Amino acid sequence: MELTPELRREFARSQGSIRTEKKAASSRENGKKGGRPLKRLSDIICNCDGEDLKHRSTCPRGRTIRQREKKGLPLDSSVCV
Ligand SMILES: [Zn+2]
Numbered sequence: 001m002e003l004t005p006e007l008r009r010e011f012a013r014s015q016g017s018i019r020t021e022k023k024a025a026s027s028r029e030n031g032k033k034g035g036r037p038l039k040r041l042s043d044i045i046c047n048c049d050g051e052d053l054k055h056r057s058t059c060p061r062g063r064t065i066r067q068r069e070k071k072g073l074p075l076d077s078s079v080c081v
Pocket of ligand 1: 045
């Protein structure tokens with residue numbers, strides 16, 4: 001049987017749509033990490049001259065702190081660079 005370009009395309013398509021257990025496991029693993037690594041709080045702009053975790057509600061850093069507390073995320077991650 002000859003492998004025509006059409007057949008090759010069809011084959012590639014079918015391969016691409018297969019959801020393997022390996023892929024599923026890898027997605028789960030990524031999901032556990034909560035997606036992207038967190039930014040350091042010190043990298044988030046502060047416009048209220050607050051210190052540590054005391055920031056105004058209008059301060060981007062303060063809002064991030066509140067968001068992370070709500071989601072139960074670490075406030076600062078030493079893992080991220
Ligand atoms: Zn601030």
